[in-house]
Amino acid sequence: MGFLEYAWNVSLQKDNLKLKIVLDPLINQPVFTSDNFGFTANLPTARFLDEERVSFLGYVFPSDTNGKGKVGRLFRAAVLHLTAHTLLPLPNDKIAPPQSSESKIKVFAQSLVSNVLVNAYIQKLHPDKLADLAYANALAFSKIKRAERILTPATRIMTALLSKVNVGTVKGALSPETEKTVNELLAKLMTLKDAFTASLPDTPANLEELFDENVESITKALEPSGPFLEAPSLPHTEQTGLCSIFTETAAPSDLEVTGFFRKSLETIGGTAPLEGGVDSFWKREQEVEALQAFDSEQYQEAKREKTLSRIRQYIDETRFKAVEFPDEDYSQYMRARVLLQGGSRRLLDSLRIAQDALDEDPGKEMGQLDMTAVIQVIASKSPATDVFLKDEYLSKSFAWSILFDVSSSMQVKGEKARALAICVAEATKELLMDPGSWTFFAFSDKFYVLKDSTEAYTKKVRARIGGLKFGGLTYMPDAIKLAGKILSHRFDEQRVLVIISDGWPYGYPDIYNALTESIDNLLKKGVIVIGVGVETDRMGVFFKLNAEVYTQQDLIKRFSRIFVNASAAALEA
Numbered sequence: 001m002g003f004l005e006y007a008w009n010v011s012l013q014k015d016n017l018k019l020k021i022v023l024d025p026l027i028n029q030p031v032f033t034s035d036n037f038g039f040t041a042n043l044p045t046a047r048f049l050d051e052e053r054v055s056f057l058g059y060v061f062p063s064d065t066n067g068k069g070k071v072g073r074l075f076r077a078a079v080l081h082l083t084a085h086t087l088l089p090l091p092n093d094k095i096a097p098p099q100s101s102e103s104k105i106k107v108f109a110q111s112l113v114s115n116v117l118v119n120a121y122i123q124k125l126h127p128d129k130l131a132d133l134a135y136a137n138a139l140a141f142s143k144i145k146r147a148e149r150i151l152t153p154a155t156r157i158m159t160a161l162l163s164k165v166n167v168g169t170v171k172g173a174l175s176p177e178t179e180k181t182v183n184e185l186l187a188k189l190m191t192l193k194d195a196f197t198a199s200l201p202d203t204p205a206n207l208e209e210l211f212d213e214n215v216e217s218i219t220k221a222l223e224p225s226g227p228f229l230e231a232p233s234l235p236h237t238e239q240t241g242l243c244s245i246f247t248e249t250a251a252p253s254d255l256e257v258t259g260f261f262r263k264s265l266e267t268i269g270g271t272a273p274l275e276g277g278v279d280s281f282w283k284r285e286q287e288v289e290a291l292q293a294f295d296s297e298q299y300q301e302a303k304r305e306k307t308l309s310r311i312r313q314y315i316d317e318t319r320f321k322a323v324e325f326p327d328e329d330y331s332q333y334m335r336a337r338v339l340l341q342g343g344s345r346r347l348l349d350s351l352r353i354a355q356d357a358l359d360e361d362p363g364k365e366m367g368q369l370d371m372t373a374v375i376q377v378i379a380s381k382s383p384a385t386d387v388f389l390k391d392e393y394l395s396k397s398f399a400w401s402i403l404f405d406v407s408s409s410m411q412v413k414g415e416k417a418r419a420l421a422i423c424v425a426e427a428t429k430e431l432l433m434d435p436g437s438w439t440f441f442a443f444s445d446k447f448y449v450l451k452d453s454t455e456a457y458t459k460k461v462r463a464r465i466g467g468l469k470f471g472g473l474t475y476m477p478d479a480i481k482l483a484g485k486i487l488s489h490r491f492d493e494q495r496v497l498v499i500i501s502d503g504w505p506y507g508y509p510d511i512y513n514a515l516t517e518s519i520d521n522l523l524k525k526g527v528i529v530i531g532v533g534v535e536t537d538r539m540g541v542f543f544k545l546n547a548e549v550y551t552q553q554d555l556i557k558r559f560s561r562i563f564v565n566a567s568a569a570a571l572e573a
Contacts, residue, residue, distance in 0.1 A: 002300055003075065004328055004463065006293040007043060010076050011083040012126065017338070019086050020331035021079075022467075028058050030078050032085060032238035034092040037335055041082040046071050046294070057235040058246070059139065065291060070135075072290020073282070077136035078236040080129055084118045085238070089203040094211060096238070104241060108158055108231035109218035111240050113189065113211055116165055120193045123269030124200045130270035131281045136236040137166040137268070138260035142252040144245055147172030154225040158232050159245045161185060161218075166234065167260060168267030181221050188217055197269075300460075307452045314485045315447070318478035319508060323447045326467040330459060332418075333466030339419035340552070398494050400428055400438040401487045403479050404468075405501035407444040410534070411470035413502065417534045420555060421500050422465060424532070425450075429457040439486060440465075443479035444472030445507055453486075473507030477514035480529070484522045496528045496563070503531070503538025515542050530562055 001009070004023050013019040018038035023045050024031070031042040046056045054063040057074055061067030085095050097110050122129055141163060147170060150156040160170045160182045174182065192210050204210065222228075231240040261281075262272040304325055311323050404421040425440050432438050440451035440461070448468065451461045480499065487495050505511045519542065522529050531543030532555070539546040547558035 002296045003293050007079045010079045013083040013086040016331045016334040029239040032082050032096050034096040039086045068294050069287040073132050073135045077132040084121050104228040104231040107240050109215040113214045116189050116193050119268045120197045124197045134261050134265035137264040138257050140234040141167045141260045143247050144171050154228045167264045320447045326448045326464050328463035329466035330463040333462045336415045336418040400496045401483045402440045403483050403499045404442040406442045406468050406470050407474035408471050409504050413534050445475050474505050475507050476505040477518040480518040488525050498530050500532045502536050503533050
């Protein structure tokens with residue numbers, strides 16, 4: 001269980017279609033956005049600075065068991081906070097407002113009001129999870145600058161509001177006027193929180209109205225304090241823009257964090273025991289889960305590197321810029337899979353019928369008599385003539401490789417192309433029961449490993465399919481050569497290479513001749529090469545065996561027919 005799987009285990013939102021969780025090693029704070037389907041939560045990854053230190057959300061911890069446990073708390077806090085947002089009964093543009101179209105003050109106000117509702121939601125329905133949020137709040141508060149050191153009045157008052165809502169206190173001293181404004185706004189926010197908490201699990205009829213009223217109150221109260229140079233936020237919450245309110249000092253001591261932790265836990269609705277340090281709030285299994293996520297990530301990284309190194313030995317014979325694994329996005333896979341509408345099952349049924357026809361061993365009508373069969377025929381007075389001993393039959397062995405074109409030209413096909421690729425992959429998974437007998441790759445001017453022969457068709461593989469981005473040139477000859485190299489090392493009775501593309505190789509001179517050469521080389525080795533054209537007849541220009549696919553019905557009928565005819569011809573040869 002790596003960190004992505006860990007995030008889904010922790011997530012309060014279990015609908016893969018409504019929420020997309022993505023790990024992004026290039027960010028230091030979560031990014032939360034909305035789209036036509038729902039929401040996307042981009043989470044930072046933990047990074048090892050060296051053998052002794054690990055970094056997460058801008059904090060640095062020792063890379064020992066204790067440090068990894070702290071990273072686990074912060075990771076859970078970020079996941080809980082962002083995924084609770086998706087459960088708020090509000091329009092998407094209020095839960096995750098597009099920052100580019102809003103002023104900094106309004107972005108801050110909407111984020112703050114949303115966070116108050118998130119705290120209320122977790123307090124009422126998941127009180128056992130408040131400790132993670134309180135720890136993240138405490139750690140952030142320990143690094144917030146004192147109010148006197150925040151020079152911009154607007155930033156100072158926004159920081160004070162953040163602190164009051166999440167920790168219940170302000171670091172440093174505020175002017176009497178600022179403190180009065182903060183307390184008045186806080187009182188309104190707590191009224192909103194109490195009304196929302198009291199109604200759960202139902203929703204207040206006027207929640208959207210109350211949300212807008214609080215946003216307007218914050219905006220009006222803060223406007224005289226402008227200019228607004230930033231919209232501050234806590235490191236484990238959604239990014240709202242630039243943020244300069246934190247010091248660059250070393251991580252605070254556990255003793256210092258303990259006091260802030262207790263204060264925050266009480267503020268957001270939890271109950272702190274009278275005795276015991278911060279570590280006593282978590283069960284041992286929670287800490288173990290975090291350690292398992294770290295260990296799994298390291299193991300998976302080593303496994304990925306081993307797979308890539310095995311494939312890279314062939315890359316010098318191609319023009320590919322790199323061989324790599326794509327990002328993982330399980331929700332995008334699920335969103336594309338919705339378009340299948342049972343297509344993979346129908347394709348599987350069609351392929352199984354074809355395979356059964358190839359594997360059929362008809363009864364012999366000559367040879368040595370099978371006495372048991374003879375007695376049964378005589379007793380039943382049946383006209384059957386298949387009463388001779390059959391030769392021992394060994395089922396044929398198959399090896400498949402699927403290539404999916406993800407170059408720029410395929411982008412116009414949208415998610416339909418991804419859905420067709422999923423359809424073929426899932427039918428192959430069921431058709432070839434041995435996971436080691438098939439592989440799945442994608443290509444542009446890079447070569448992507450989706451499923452290696454050493455792994456099963458797991459959720460991680462599905463997430464890679466969802467994580468594919470369309471872009472780049474179309475090095476189809478090189479993809480066929482590389483996949484063919486891997487496939488040609490198989491000793492199966494029948495080897496099949498399926499290419500899913502729009503039939504437009506592009507990227508270097510004489511690429512058409514290179515494609516013809518790559519295909520011919522595989523055919524000479526006895527590999528069956530099938531081109532599947534996505535909404536095009538272009539594949540017929542290069543592939544003798546090809547299917548034009550405009551609908552799933554086309555894929556089911558035409559691909560199955562080509563497969564059985566090609567397989568029969570290959571077996572006869």
